[in-house]
Each structure stands twice: as C-alpha cells, then as structure tokens.
Amino acid sequence: MRNILLTVSYDGSAYHGWARQPGLKTVCGRMEETLSAYFSTPVVLEGASRTDAGVHAYGQRATLKAELGVPVEKIPMVFNTALADDRIEGLSDIRIVAAEERPAGFHARFDAKGKRYIYRIRNSKDPDIFLKRYRWQVAPELDLDAMQAACPHIVGEHDFACFQSAGGTPRETTVRTVYSLDIQRSSADPAELELRIEGDGFLYNMVRIITGTITEVGLGKRRPEDIPEIIRSKDRSKAGIIAPAGGLWLDEVFY
C-alpha cells in the first residue's frame, strides 16, 4: 500500500467543504469516488485541513492510501484526467498540483507543522457580482492603518477560544500559536485587501472570525487596542462577525 502526499487546489464554491459527508458533495468525497471508480481499487484520502463549504484552496495537502501502479511523477496528470468533468476543456474545479511518495506512517494532518491562509476583501462602493464567490465585498471605506495596528495583538501563543465557532470537532485545547498576521492592499488592484495568517493550527472558523473582527476595526466599530481584551475574555460573543467563506483560501501547509 503506497502513501502519497498530494497538493490539491480547488474552487470550493460548489462543495460542502473538504471532509466526506454522506449524501453531500464534498471535495474529498468526490476525489475518493472518482479515483476509486477510475482505478477500480479503493482510494482513501486524509486532508491536512477540513476546509468549510465555499472555502477555496491553492495548496491543500492530502495523503492518499491505495494500491496504484501509476508512477508518482505521472499522478498529477493521470488524476487530473480522471477528475475532468468537461470533455472540451479537460478541466475540473479540483486540480492536483503535485504528488510525492511518503513513508507509510506519514499523515497529512498529524504531521503538519503549520498552515497559511489568505483572506481576500474587496473594499469598494461598486460591488462586483462576478467576485461574489471569491471575495468578501465591503462597501464602506476600511481604515487599513487601524487594521494593520490590530494584527500584532493576535500574533503569538494565545488561548483563542474567543475566535472559535461552536460546532467544530472537539479539541483538547484552544491554545494556538499565530506565527504571523498581516494585511496589505494589492498592488495590482487598490480595491483589494489581502490578509495572510500563518500558525501551527487553527480552531473552527478561527481565520474567518479574526478577519471579521479586524474588519470591524477597519470600519471604526472597534479599536486595535481592544483586541487583547477580546482574547483574554475567551468569549466568542466579545469578538466580531464571521467573514464569509468565499474570501478564504488555504494557501499552504508546512511539514
């Protein structure tokens, strides 16, 4: 049984998230079903991150366990052919970017040392309906300096219970380390703000609630210096709104 680490990019718009759920279309479920049928052998995947419905990925990682004869360097091409759902283009909204052979005990999630997410906000009075699935569109002008001033308060090891939605997988601890967090205006498009966050792990909806809270700072509803007290409260109701799923990308998983 081979253990192959895949790098997977996907448009999450049409999926109920990464993780298998009976009766729902999920990224992992679709990959397992399609590849199992294509190769006539059971294919099982374990993803590094359980991305939510509507969340996208540039670099999700997943370990694949299967009896497969395909050489590792051919796996991206062969899997992408199997996944293609359009005969003209040969494309799918899921794309295998890379594949590497790993030892039997290696696990995409348990062996991950950290992750980086990107959150994209479009800050413009003129909404773009064609970006609805890919940006949080905020009409009032955001104070970027204030948002940047909020970021350092979140970096470091903290109990992030205040930034966790109810209903996720139960965890032993809500303490996590955020290695870096910053927000910048895109040089290509001045209407676009890009938040980048790296950490050793993230609680359920944590990136989206951090983004919502920092955005409320940008709207003048909160001050940057309110953040430490919000974190100390460990109280979800003290933090900001949850930013929409479509603006979020799982960018990279570190091992």
Next chain:
Amino acid sequence: MRNILLTVSYDGSAYHGWARQPGLKTVCGRMEETLSAYFSTPVVLEGASRTDAGVHAYGQRATLKAELGVPVEKIPMVFNTALADDRIEGLSDIRIVAAEERPAGFHARFDAKGKRYIYRIRNSKDPDIFLKRYRWQVAPELDLDAMQAACPHIVGEHDFACFQSAGGTPRETTVRTVYSLDIQRSSADPAELELRIEGDGFLYNMVRIITGTITEVGLGKRRPEDIPEIIRSKDRSKAGIIAPAGGLWLDEVFY
C-alpha cells in the same frame, strides 16, 4: 400598470439560464418570485435575450410590468435590497444596474434593434480552476492572426443556419445580420482573448458555435477562407464545436 425597462447584470453560474422553467432555478424566475413576494403584488418580466444555463450578463434588458409605487430612480437600490441573499454583504449574483420608465407598448425583446455579446477565452498551458465558470480555457497556443482573418467572413447579412443548435425556439428565418465581429488580446492579461460580436439578433447558440469555429481556425484545424463555404452549406455539422457557456456574456442590448 407601469412598464419599466431594467438593465440587469448576473452571474449565470448557478442558474438554468434566464427564461422561466418550472422546477428549475432561473434568473427571470428568481427575480419574479422574489420581487412578487417582496411587494405582495404580481411582478412579470420579459427579457431581451434568453441566455442559456451558465451564460452571464453585464447588460441584459427586461421589461417589468407591475403595480408598484417605488419611484423609478429608487428601483435599482430597492430591488437589489430585495434580491440580496447574504445578510453580511447585502449582495446577490443578480444586480439591477438601471431602471427607466417606458410607454405601455414597449417590449424588451420585440423592440430590441440589436445586441452585443462578449466571449472570453483564456489561452494558457496553465489552467486556472478559479476561472472555470468565466472563461473557455484552451491550452494549445491559438493563432490570433488566423482567428482575426476569419472574422470578416462572418460579418454581414447571411443565412446562419450552420451556426444554430437544434432545440431552440422555432424562428421564421435563419437570416441574421452581424454588424461587427472582432477578436483581440487583452492588454491587461496577454493570456486572455476577447471576442466581440454585434448583430440584429442571434440564433440558438449562434455566438458559441461561431466562437468554437473561429477557435478551430486558431488551432489550425480550419482555414479562415473555409468560413464562406461553411455558411453556404447551412449545415450545422460543417461548422465547429460549441464553445462552453461560461465564457459568454450578454454585454448590451440596443434600442
């Protein structure tokens, strides 16, 4: 009963086209249901173009007949509020861009003098899965000069039966006039080709089949000078493949 001409932009990805169809989610159907419920009065729309499933619009036009007290200048804002399906953003994938009062006999479709469509091709070896709904992604390098040389053969008054799919609304004649047709590389993104076509009317799938045929010229499968013979044949099987729906935009309707 007022007669109001709306300019409507929509992302067609999630819809089975513009036209009402029982049991299916369509742009017209969703607008009529939402607005009828919002104003507690029957709202009926007639669109200028029956765009297909997955086709987008910048400037669809539709006449709206209803007993409504809303002043015409407030209609875009009020309708967009009614259509919003996201409480955080207040956005929908349908957006009313403009509204004008018209006399009772005016009809969005019958009074249209012409239409312009845009078709977007992404010509790159590296597919972008996040543009799957909005571009036809063609991997082999296209010969833009040859594609441009094909365009003038299509301009003018012709019987375009060769560029019509079976299954559309029956028409009295398959003669149409194409006023202009050109294809250009985007200055912002050299991977992107933009085809623009204006005409007095278009047959079922006509723009997509013209695009597919011209693209086959760009792939070297046909020569520009083959086009007149294809048109003379009046035979669908002599023309090229149908380009995917997602690359097509209804840009403007002329009155």
